[in-house]
Every structure is written in C-alpha cells, then in structure tokens.
Amino acid sequence: MVVLYYVIVMGPAGSGKSALTNAFSDWIEDNEMSAVRVNFDPAAEFIPYNPDVDVRDYVDVKEIMGRYGLGPNGALIAATDMLVNHVSDIKSEIESFNSNYVVIDMPGQLEIVAFRRVGPLLINYLTEGRKTATLFLVDPYLALSPFSMMSMLLLSISSMLRMSKPQVVVLTKIDLLTPEQEMRITSMFDEGYLCDELLRSKDVIDVELSLRLCEVVKELLTEVVPTSAVSGKGLDGIYAALQRVLGYGEDYLTEEPSGKL
Numbered sequence: 258m259v260v261l262y263y264v265i266v267m268g269p270a271g272s273g274k275s276a277l278t279n280a281f282s283d284w285i286e287d288n289e290m291s292a293v294r295v296n297f298d299p300a301a302e303f304i305p306y307n308p309d310v311d312v313r314d315y316v317d318v319k320e321i322m323g324r325y326g327l328g329p330n331g332a333l334i335a336a337t338d339m340l341v342n343h344v345s346d347i348k349s350e351i352e353s354f355n356s357n358y359v360v361i362d363m364p365g366q367l368e369i370v371a372f373r374r375v376g377p378l379l380i381n382y383l384t385e386g387r388k389t390a391t392l393f394l395v396d397p398y399l400a401l402s403p404f405s406m407m408s409m410l411l412l413s414i415s416s417m418l419r420m421s422k423p424q425v426v427v428l429t430k431i432d433l434l435t436p437e438q439e440m441r442i443t444s445m446f447d448e449g450y451l452c453d454e455l456l457r458s459k460d461v462i463d464v465e466l467s468l469r470l471c472e473v474v475k476e477l478l479t480e481v482v483p484t485s486a487v488s489g490k491g492l493d494g495i496y497a498a499l500q501r502v503l504g505y506g507e508d509y510l511t512e513e514p515s516g517k518l
C-alpha cells in the first residue's frame with residue numbers, strides 16, 4: 258500500500274510557500290516518489306504551479322464577497338469556514354491520487370489558518386491517521402537581525418502549538434543572500450549565538466525575559482534548513498529534516514514506503 262505523508266507549508270504572506278510547494282514536490286518526483294500539490298488558499302490569485310487539488314474548486318471568495326457584502330479578509334474567513342462543508346470531498350480527492358506525499362500550500366494569513374479554530378480542525382481532519390509535519394517558512398530578509406529572527410521563531414513556535422504537529426523551520430530564497438548573510442543567519446542556530454547576540458544588543462529591553470525566551474527557542478528549534486526554490490538548494494535538507502521529525506528512518510533509499518526504490 259502507498260503510504261501518504263502530509264507536509265503542510267505555512268508561513269507569512271510572501272515567505273515563499275507556493276514556490277516551495279512546487280519546488281519540493283518537483284524534488285520528490287525527481288527522486289522516484291509521487292507528490293500531490295494542494296492549493297489550500299481560497300483567495301489565491303496567482304499560483305506558480307498547476308495544483309492537483311485546489312480548494313478554489315470548492316469555494317469562491319469573489320462570489321462570497323458579493324453575496325455577503327464582505328471585504329477580502331472577511332470573505333477569506335468565511336471561505337475558510339465554508340471549507341468545513343467540503344473537507345470530506347477534498348480528502349477523497351487528495352487520497353484518490355494514492356501518492357506518497359501530499360504537499361499543502363496554506364494561505365499566508367496565519368491568524369486565519371492557524372490561530373482560529375477552523376484551520377487546525379481542517380488539517381486534522383485531512384491528515385487523520387497519516388504522518389504529518391509542518392514547514393514554517395521564514396523570509397531571509399525577516400531574519401537578518403537577531404530580534405527579527407527571534408520574532409519569526411516565536412511566531413513559528415506559536416503556529417506549531419496551534420497545529421500540534423512536528424515542525425521544520427525553513428529559510429527560503431537563499432539565492433538572494435550573500436554567502437556572509439547566509440552564514441550569519443544559519444550561525445544564529447549554533448549553540449547560544451542567537452541569545453548572545455540578543456543580549457549584546459543595546460536595544461534589549463528585558464534581559465531576564467530575553468534569556469528565558471532564548472531557552473525556550475533553543476530547546477524547541479534546533480535547526481533551520483536554508484533553501485532556494487529557484488536554485489533547488491536545500492530541498493534535500495527539507496527531506497532529511499522531515500525524516501527526522503517524522504521518525505521514518507535514516508535513509509529514504511531504504512526506508513521510503515513507496516516500494517519503488
């Protein structure tokens with residue numbers, strides 16, 4: 258039997274979710290496995306790939322705006338709520354592909370998809386009984402200083418708590434960084450460096466609080482995977498990190514359940 262793995266791609270608007278959904282799905286297919294690309298954003302206007310499953314086939318945000326006199330945000334909330342009525346059909350459509358991986362491209366509005374009750378509810382229903390992890394995407398320009406990196410990591414922890422799934426933090430668009438910038442960001446994850454930088458900064462408001470937050474972040478997030486959807490760099494790193502958090506073995510060549518390898 259083909260075993261399904263669900264990969265939920267989350268992160269703020271513009272962090273590179275759609276590009277990575279496509280690039281990572283391509284990578285999976287290049288490695289002799291199969292992937293289903295799911296657009297889960299009812300309000301997506303442009304998607305840089307052909308979704309295999311698209312929630313826009315089930316709810317129409319423009320129509321909802323007109324019918325209920327709602328603005329774009331209200332309509333997105335209503336559309337997401339309405340997906341509850343279709344989630345069983347969406348699940349059947351996804352599972353009909355019998356694919357090894359399902360990659361779900363989430364909307365960028367975390368307050369709608371993660372922090373309201375319906376987002377985790379939908380994802381839990383879809384992924385019930387399947388191994389599932391989330392990718393939390395961080396735009397490198399929001400991670401260049403220790404304070405902005407810390408805010409992103411806290412946001413990722415907060416979304417991990419809401420989704421209650423193992424999570425991998427992914428740094429996107431590294432092709433746009435100089436080698437020094439990339440080094441600076443990835444080294445923030447080396448033992449204690451992010452915390453040292455935070456405390457050294459003259460802007461630190463509350464040393465005690467910063468120290469305690471650092472402890473939490475250090476314990477929960479031990480790595481960030483640098484990637485580029487453009488060059489393809491680091492996509493194998495996402496795969497390896499998923500293997501670690503989902504606990505399905507050291508080596509996909511021997512452990513991959515597709516039966517193809």
Ligand SMILES: Nc1nc2c(ncn2[C@@H]2O[C@H](COP(=O)(O)OP(=O)(O)O)[C@@H](O)[C@H]2O)c(=O)[nH]1
Nearest residue numbers: 270271272273274275276277430433485486487
């Ligand atoms: N250079 C570069 N640009 C990227 C990469 N990933 C995404 N982008 C660009 O960043 C913008 C936002 O990407 P998108 O995938 O739509 O983000 P989303 O809103 O999170 O789905 C688009 O203009 C993409 O072309 C990448 O790896 N490298």
Ligand SMILES: [Mg+2]
Nearest residue numbers: 274275276301
């Ligand atoms: Mg997108």
